[in-house]
Amino acid sequence: MSKNTPKAIxxxxxxxxxxxxxxxxxVDTFERVRKLYRFRRIxxxxxxxxxxxxxxLGETTDVVSKEMYSFExxxxxxxxxxxxxxxxxxxxxxxxxxxxxxxxxxxxxxxLFRYERPQKGRYRQFHxxxxxxxxxxxxxxxxxxxxxxDQLLRELGIxxxxxxxxTLGDADSREAWRDALVKYFRAVKGDxxxxxxxxxxxxxxxxxxxxxxxxxxxxxDAPKIDEFLSDEARTFFEAVTSGLDAAGVKWVRAExxxxxxxxxxxxxxxxxxxxxxxxxxxLGSQSTVLGGGRYDGLIExxxxxxxxxxxxxxGIERLAMLVGERDADIADVSIAVESDDLINTGIxxxxxxxxxxxxxxxxxxxxxxxxxxxxxxxxxxVLLGISAQNGETVFNLRSAPGxxxxxxxxxxxxxxx
RNA sequence: GCGACCGUAGCUCAGUUGGUUAGAGCGCCGGUUUGUGGUACCGGAGGUCGGGGAUUCGAGCUCCCUCGGUCGCCCCA
Numbered sequence: 001m002s003k004n005t006p007k008a009i010x011x012x013x014x015x016x017x018x019x020x021x022x023x024x025x026x027v028d029t030f031e032r033v034r035k036l037y038r039f040r041r042i043x044x045x046x047x048x049x050x051x052x053x054x055x056x057l058g059e060t061t062d063v064v065s066k067e068m069y070s071f072e073x074x075x076x077x078x079x080x081x082x083x084x085x086x087x088x089x090x091x092x093x094x095x096x097x098x099x100x101x102x103x104x105x106x107x108x109x110x111x112l113f114r115y116e117r118p119q120k121g122r123y124r125q126f127h128x129x130x131x132x133x134x135x136x137x138x139x140x141x142x143x144x145x146x147x148x149x150d151q152l153l154r155e156l157g158i159x160x161x162x163x164x165x166x167t168l169g170d171a172d173s174r175e176a177w178r179d180a181l182v183k184y185f186r187a188v189k190g191d192x193x194x195x196x197x198x199x200x201x202x203x204x205x206x207x208x209x210x211x212x213x214x215x216x217x218x219x220x221d222a223p224k225i226d227e228f229l230s231d232e233a234r235t236f237f238e239a240v241t242s243g244l245d246a247a248g249v250k251w252v253r254a255e256x257x258x259x260x261x262x263x264x265x266x267x268x269x270x271x272x273x274x275x276x277x278x279x280x281x282x283l284g285s286q287s288t289v290l291g292g293g294r295y296d297g298l299i300e301x302x303x304x305x306x307x308x309x310x311x312x313x314x315g316i317e318r319l320a321m322l323v324g325e326r327d328a329d330i331a332d333v334s335i336a337v338e339s340d341d342l343i344n345t346g347i348x349x350x351x352x353x354x355x356x357x358x359x360x361x362x363x364x365x366x367x368x369x370x371x372x373x374x375x376x377x378x379x380x381x382v383l384l385g386i387s388a389q390n391g392e393t394v395f396n397l398r399s400a401p402g403x404x405x406x407x408x409x410x411x412x413x414x415x416x417x
Numbered sequence: 418g419c420g421a422c423c424g425u426a427g428c429u430c431a432g433u434u435g436g437u438u439a440g441a442g443c444g445c446c447g448g449u450u451u452g453u454g455g456u457a458c459c460g461g462a463g464g465u466c467g468g469g470g471a472u473u474c475g476a477g478c479u480c481c482c483u484c485g486g487u488c489g490c491c492c493c494a
Contacts, residue, residue: 010485062492066418084494112494117418119488128494195491203492211490260493270494288494315494367447376455383454398454 011116011124013317018328022320023127027109029155030129037148039107039131044088046111050078056087056298058262060202067114081113085130086263086295086311087302093134094304102135102307105144109316121286127316134299137308139236142267142294143243145310149290150249152314153271158322160277161289164254165244165269166225167237171297173228174265178204180223188218208256224255233266240267259293263301267310268293273322282321289322290314328379332358332405336375338368338387345393346386352412358405381405384413 008014015023034041050070057064069081082088085108098104109129118124131148133141146163153161168174181204189197193212200207207215208222229237244251251269259268270291273279280287292312299307333353337346343364350362363375372385381403385396395413399406 007485067492114493116492117490118486122493126494130494198491206492285489286494291494313494318494366445369449369452370447372453373455376453380454385453396453400454 009124011118013123013125018326019320021326021328022323023316025323025326026156026316026319027129030107030109030152033148033152033155034107034131036151037105037144039105039148042089042092042106042108044082044085044092044108044110047079047081048088048091050080052091052302053080053083053087056090056263056301057084061261063114063261067116069113069115083112083114085112085128085313086132086298089130089132089311090134090299090302090304090309093307094299094302099135099305099307103141104134105132106134107131119286120284121315121318121321123317128313129316129319130311130313132309132311134309134311135307136310137296139239139243139267141308142240142310143247143249145292145312146244146251146269147247147249149271149312149314150247153290156319156323158279158289158319160274160279161271161322162274163244163249163251163269164257164272165241165251165267166254166257167229167233167240167266168258168264168268168293169225169229169233170236170265173225173230173233177223177225177228180228181205181207184221184223185218192218203260205258206260208258219256226255236266259291261295263295263298264293265296266294269312271314279322283318286315286318289318329359331361331378331380333360333382333384333409334375334378334380335360335362335384335386336371337362337364338371338385340368342386342388342393349384349386349395349413349416352416353409356408356412358409382409384409 031041050068053068054064059065063083068083070078071080073079089106089108092098093104107130109127111125111127113125115124116122131145133145150163153159169177182200185192185196185200185204185207189200191214192200192207193210193214195212196207196210196215199210208219210216210219226234241251254270257268257270270288272287273283273289279289283289290312291314292310294308294310296306296308299305299309335346335350335353337343346362346364350360353360361375361378361380363371363378365371366374375385376383382397382399382405385394385398387394387396397406397410397413
């Protein structure tokens with residue numbers, strides 16, 4: 001490789017082979033399950049006006065303040081490559097009058113962009129699948145959404161991942177809890193880790209899931225959200241949990257699970273690999289495989305009417321790491337043209353076999369004597385050698401015993417003559 | 418943004434305390450053999466050792482800078 005050759009941008013990936021197959025498998029499975037739950041497919045632009053994200057995620061969040069790919073276009077507008085799906089979907093809901101379809105269940109997938117330090121399961125261009133229910137304020141919507149996520153994971157063959165569930169309460173409950181946490185931690189501020197001292201100002205809820213040894217002694221006695229829940233919020237959460245039980249979705253209560261983005265209310269959740277499981281191993285420190293919650297405040301932030309909504313997103317790369325090796329694509333037929341005179345015969349055979357719906361690979365380059373060996377290395381059900389013997393064209397057809405494609409290919413070749 | 422480790426052929430990796438022309442396996446291309454569910458042998462192409470600078474008679478190896486990769490922190494899917 002010349003040193004002039006441009007390199008890929010940091011944190012982007014070129015996905016090939018079995019990785020690409022695993023990626024496609026995740027997307028295909030999502031699409032299938034999506035239809036099972038009657039979520040409608042939507043396609044969204046990859047960029048939006050910067051304010052769409054700034055207003056909905058909150059100016060002070062890390063995502064907005066230091067991770068967005070923002071730029072000015074030629075008309076002078078500030079645009080941003082989407083760092084997440086929800087804000088754009090909320091914007092589309094308002095600008096397209098999708099209120100008329102409420103409650104609206106939608107799903108999409110595609111690339112997202114965040115300027116972060118790449119590491120395992122984390123990229124600057126990454127991909128998510130996403131599901132949202134907009135305009136539904138009842139806990140059944142949360143249950144529906146979580147049941148879908150749970151089934152998706154099971155259909156992907158991922159069984160060592162568990163739903164961690166929490167409630168952040170309504171806006172008032174959340175504020176009261178937050179104030180109590182700040183008060184509690186401020187009293188011991190000097191003993192907290194540096195990170196947590198900073199979090200105390202910016203994002204006190206985050207202290208609860210700090211990994212720092214210095215913080216741990218203070219966590220068990222920290223105020224619990226349950227003490228601040230309004231009756232309404234409590235009833236809501238109970239309806240979610242009992243609904244999950246009825247749907248057969250396993251869950252555990254995670255009192256310290258919070259969401260980083262400001263717009264979340266009530267239900268918050270993450271699917272996390274069980275400790276010591278194979279999935280936990282494969283993901284390293286990027287443990288959350290699917291996460292989301294209720295964001296009743298977001299659409300108002302964008303200037304719309306008060307509109308309740310719930311949603312989740314899952315990293316396709318992370319899921320792909322968990323689904324393991326996919327079976328490689330097997331060709332139906334591998335064709336070796338063992339003489340240059342017969343290349344057109346090979347092309348005709350190739351066309352006829354493909355027209356009948358069989359996948360083929362044709363080997364007609366390089367040393368004629370080695371073409372059969374090359375064709376044999378293609379993972380194919382049927383192997384076809386085309387060679388000349390005593391001036392006659394010979395089709396040498398081979399397969400393992402009982403391969404049903406064999407006879408149909410043989411019939412196609414007979415018609416060819 | 419912070420920290421640790423790592424960059425040698427297309428891939429996986431050797432390369433001694435700094436010392437001739439940097440190697441192997443696989444893959445690729447070709448020849449011969451075999452004459453068919455993946456043969457064997459022989460040969461060939463392919464490297465400014467990530468890039469730049471410094472030290473030295475001499476650097477793949479030491480030092481500095483830089484770019485990239487991997488993993489962790491932060492944050493998050």
